[in-house]
Amino acid sequence: xxxxxxxxxxxxxxxxxxxxxxxxxxxxxxxxxxxxxxxxxxxxxxxxxxxxxxxxxxxxxxxxxxxxxxxxxxxxxxxxxxxxxxxxxxxxxxxxxxxxxxxxxxxxxxxxxxxxxxxxxxxxxxxxxxxxxxxxxxxxxxxxxxxxxxxxxxxxxxxxxxxxxxxxxxxxxxxxxxxxxxxxxxxxxxxxxxxxxxxxxxxxxxxxxxxxxxxxxxxxxxxxxxxxxxxxxxxxxxxxxxxxxxxxxxxxxxxxxxxxxxxxxxxxxxxxxxxxxxxxxxxxxxxxxxxxxxxxxxxxxxxxxxxxxxxxxxxxxxxxxxxxxxxxxxxxxxxxxxxxxxxxxxxxxxxxxxxxxxxxxxxxxxxxxxxxxxxxxxxxxxxxxxxxxxxxxxxxxxxx
Numbered sequence: 075x076x077x078x079x080x081x082x083x084x085x086x087x088x089x090x091x092x093x094x095x096x097x098x099x100x101x102x103x104x105x106x107x108x109x110x111x112x113x114x115x116x117x118x119x120x121x122x123x124x125x126x127x128x129x130x131x132x133x134x135x136x137x138x139x140x141x142x143x144x145x146x147x148x149x150x151x152x153x154x155x156x157x158x159x160x161x162x163x164x165x166x167x168x169x170x171x172x173x174x175x176x177x178x179x180x181x182x183x184x185x186x187x188x189x190x191x192x193x194x195x196x197x198x199x200x201x202x203x204x205x206x207x208x209x210x211x212x213x214x215x216x217x218x219x220x221x222x223x224x225x226x227x228x229x230x231x232x233x234x235x236x237x238x239x240x241x242x243x244x245x246x247x248x249x250x251x252x253x254x255x256x257x258x259x260x261x262x263x264x265x266x267x268x269x270x271x272x273x274x275x276x277x278x279x280x281x282x283x284x285x286x287x288x289x290x291x292x293x294x295x296x297x298x299x300x301x302x303x304x305x306x307x308x309x310x311x312x313x314x315x316x317x318x319x320x321x322x323x324x325x326x327x328x329x330x331x332x333x334x335x336x337x338x339x340x341x342x343x344x345x346x347x348x349x350x351x352x353x354x355x356x357x358x359x360x361x362x363x364x365x366x367x368x369x370x371x372x373x374x375x376x377x378x379x380x381x382x383x384x385x386x387x388x389x390x391x392x393x394x395x396x397x398x399x400x401x402x403x404x405x406x407x408x409x410x411x412x413x414x415x416x417x418x419x420x421x422x423x424x425x426x427x428x429x430x431x432x433x434x435x436x437x438x439x440x441x442x443x444x445x446x447x448x449x450x451x452x453x454x455x456x457x458x459x460x461x462x463x464x465x466x467x468x469x470x471x472x473x474x
Contacts, residue, residue: 090159091213093267098207100267106164106227106338107258108173109235111193111251112212114334116176116189117316118191119248123182127317131436133186134263134311135429137193144197149418150160152202154413158277159270162206165199166266170259177252197425199418202361206276208405208413213279216402221349228342234258235331235338243328268273280410291416294467295407298357299423302400303462305364307431308453309373310446312337314435318443324382333383337390344394352399356406358465360399364458367392371450375443405469422437 116271120130152161172191211219234255241251316330325333351359370392373385401417408416431453438445 087279087343088213091210091219091378092271094210094276094279095214095219096226097265097269097272098203098210099223101166101262102223102227103230103265104258104262104265105170107234107237108230108255108262109169109196109234109291109336110332110338111238111255111258112173112176112192112232113312114235114238114253114331115242115248115316116185116369117283117313118320118330119318120182120185121177121249122311123179123185125182125186127321128313128436129186130317131171131314131439132433133189134313135432137189138306138311138432139425139429141189141193142421142423143421144194145201145425146418146422147277148198149201149414149416149421152205153414153418156182158206158414159203159274161202162199162268163263163270164260165195165197165203167195168198169195170262171195174252174256178247178265187455192264199420201414204401205414208401209276209278209280209407209410211402212410215349215369216355217349217352218407219342219349220402221345221347221398222252223351224345224349225342225395228338228345228394230258231338232342232455235335237294239328239331239335242331246327249293250281258440292407293417294417294464295404295420297460298403298407298464299420301360301426301457301464302420303427304453304457304460305396306427307434308368308430308450308457309396309431310371310389310435310450312389313426314432314439315389317385318375318439319382324377325379333386336383337386337393340362340387340390341394341397344391345398348395349398349402352402356465357461358405360403360461361458361465363391363395363399364454365462367395368451368454371447371454375447383457399401 089199097159125133131382148161148165152158169192172188176185176188179188191450205217207223208216237253237254241247312334314345316334319325319330319333320327348359348363367388370385370389374389377385403418404420405413435446436447438449
């Protein structure tokens with residue numbers, strides 16, 4: 075019997091791959107508890123500190139620009155250095171430090187800087203983490219792997235806002251709510267360090283194949299990216315939605331994080347379903363989902379309490395698509411050895427579109443809520459034929 079160490083040519087263990095996906099899901103559960111708990115009230119918190127609608131829109135958009143755009147740097151660096159774990163851990167440390175520090179923010183510029191720092195941490199860790207997740211997900215189905223991870227992610231995104239809502243209902247103090255989030259932030263770092271020790275080389279989950287000559291990203295990838303950018307530009311950040319809920323008095327302040335929790339619950343459940351549908355039908359599943367998600371805008375910005383809650387749920391279903399189907403689709407469009415760069419390019423462009431759209435919505439909001447609704451719906455619907463073209467190109471195997 076050979077005593078040589080296991081190589082990537084050996085058949086990977088699907089059960090071990092599933093355990094790795096679940097462990098990363100636990101990391102994301104605690105991380106989302108912390109940062110999604112904070113994000114559920116950062117819009118109203120900025121308003122309390124004196125920020126305008128335009129400021130909230132720009133901060134939200136700039137945060138997404140950093141959160142996605144910096145992946146254009148972290149993706150290629152992790153691909154070139156193959157230091158997936160160190161870069162992932164660094165990103166989590168930056169992100170988890172920023173969240174509880176919001177309890178000390180005394181002005182909206184300071185709060186805005188911490189919000190941007192949290193998004194920067196996410197930008198650092200996501201491309202290398204998603205590459206590791208894609209290696210394991212190849213063994214259990216890309217859609218299912220990313221969907222399962224997102225479902226666990228959204229458990230934290232559900233519990234975090236509810237915990238924040240409880241603190242606000244009992245004490246009415248944003249700072250105490252942010253301070254409470256120190257606990258899940260510490261647990262996030264502890265679990266990600268444990269994951270690094272247990273699974274030091276996740277690339278072994280994927281069978282090594284001959285590396286093809288690299289000729290650039292496919293035509294399908296670029297078409298799909300264009301459609302995704304339209305979706306991102308027309309999809310409001312929850313910070314602006316929460317800001318509107320408070321300004322319009324659509325619901326009591328402590329109900330705002332509950333609305334966010336509802337959105338996260340729908341997102342988590344939907345990601346499981348959407349992931350399975352993606353494994354069966356490919357990116358065609360995005361067509362009806364994009365049309366439905368466009369309905370969030372008139373409901374959250376024009377409706378009363380009931381319509382706002384329904385709109386938050388639809389908004390959550392859209393987030394489930396963004397976090398499960400979209401990254402799984404990218405993994406199918408590029409070879410394994412180029413995924414980190416692909417995620418970097420894709421998410422950088424996605425974030426740029428999100429920033430542009432969020433900033434535009436913030437300025438539009440200060441003059442006309444109806445203009446915000448029209449802007450959102452128009453861009454979401456414009457994305458549908460572009461995604462349909464990408465689906466046809468992917469099915470036909472068209473390459474650049």
